[in-house]
Amino acid sequence: MKCKRLVTSFSVSTASLFQQRQGLLSGFPLDSLLPTPASAYPLRRVSSLQKILVQGYTTISLPFICSLLGYAVEKKVAKGKVGEKVGLPCCHEIPSTESLRNYRVYWQKNTTEVVLAYAEGKKISENERYDNRTELNMRNLTLWISPVEILDNGPYQCVVQHLKFLQNSVVPRIVCDEPVTLFITADFSEPSITAEVRSSSCESDDVVVRCSSHGGFPKPQISGVLNNASVVWNAIWVSESSISPYNVTGNLWLNVTEDTSLTCSIEYNGFAKSTSLLLKKRNDCVLPTIPPSSNVITASSIIIIVFLLAVTLAAKFIPRHVCSQCCMPQDSEEEDVKESMKTAELSKVTSETSSV
Structure with a gap:
């Protein structure tokens, strides 16, 4: 979050509160108005109001003051997929002239659950659920989580205190206190589409289509496109x-x-993730048969009977007539040949007799 503008005005009650508790005047950067007592170790935040009374100190967080003054709070976001490594950026980077020994660093989840904490360069706390899955960058204080789980989804907070070592005490000063939201994603399976024809006619088919996918996070949206037009699923x-x-x-x-x-x-x-399916119109259309009327049946029967009688008569008389006309000429021709041969032989015998 960014709230860098100097404070130039407070309400009377707020200004007097800071002046009485810390001896601070308006006109200083907001960060300097936020001392945190050393006894807040490890740090624990109890409400969104974030106004805590500890050992006479009144601590009001930077986000709360920014919201009171009407300044927008920059929200940091990190994204990761289940099983991968993701880094949550912190709001402070330790200068090269210093080391982690001069700081306290608290990474919290939901403002109440300490994920990882360092003090004077040593790890002082680690949540069992994050055991062997977290790592802190010693320079930019990024919290690395690997492998991430769905349960890691949610708001986190990086709180950094700078330690000033005096002769007999350590005085902490809050450097930054910023939230960052981690959005975890788990991939869904490829959508599966099935279609069932409930009824069919020559004009159209009534079809029930189902699309399903599983195993993903967060709650998804399901949408559809039918021939380039959007459709709404009953999900x-x-x-x-x-x-x-x-x-x-x-x-x-x-x-x-x-x-x-x-x-x-x-x-x-x-x-x-998307899947497409071609719904084909069924072509096995069968037109309904209309039974013929009784008049049509009677007329058809008469026509068939007449036709059969005609065929029978034709088969009975036509073959004999043809045979009588084509067989007789052939027999007479054979007899004429025989008669001519006999005449020739008689003539030959007669001529021979005469010569003798």
């Missing part, structure tokens, strides 16, 4: 809790009159 989300993996299923009822392209998309934390 159901299932998860054990708000910080558990999600399963999502969307249902869609469609009236398909032609081949149609459908795309289902699962969107989460800036990521998206």
Whole structure:
């Protein structure tokens, strides 16, 4: 967060509060108005108001004062995927002329749970849930978490105190106190699309389409595109809790009159996975048969009977007539040949007799 402008005015009660407790006047940077007692070790924040009375000190956090003065608070964000390594940036970097021995560093989650703490260069606290998964950069104080889990999702806070060593005491001064939000993502499976035809006609098919995906985080949005037009799914989300993996299923009822392209998309934390399916119109259309009327049946029967009688008569008389006309000429021709041969032989015999 950034709130660098000097304080030029306070309400009377707020100004007197700081003057009485710390002997500080308006016109100084806000950071100098935020002493933290050494007894706050490890530091623990108890409410969003963040006004804590400890050993006579009144400590009001920098975000709270910035909000009172109407200044915007810069929100830091870190993103990571389950199983990967992610770094949470801190609000202070130790100068090269100093070391971690001159500081106290507290990394907290949800303002109440200490993740990792260092004092005078030594680790003084580590949460069991983060055991062997956290590492602190000794220069820029970045908190590294690896591998990250879904439970790591949420708001964190880096609190840095600079230590001034006096003869018999250590006086801490808060250097920065800034939140950073970690957004964890777990990939969803590739969407699976299935289609079931409930009823069909020559004009259209009534189809139920289901799109499902599972195992992701956070809660996703499901969207669809049908032939370049957006469609709204009837979606159901299932998860054990708000910080558990999600399963999502969307249902869609469609009236398909032609081949149609459908795309289902699962969107989460800036990521998206999509699957497409071509819904084909069924072509096995069968027109209903209309039974013929009784008049049509009677007329058809008469026509068939007449046709059969005509065929029978034709088969009975036509072959004999043809045979009588084509067989008789052939027999007479054979007899004429025989008669001519006999005549020739008789003539030959007669001529021979005469010569003798």
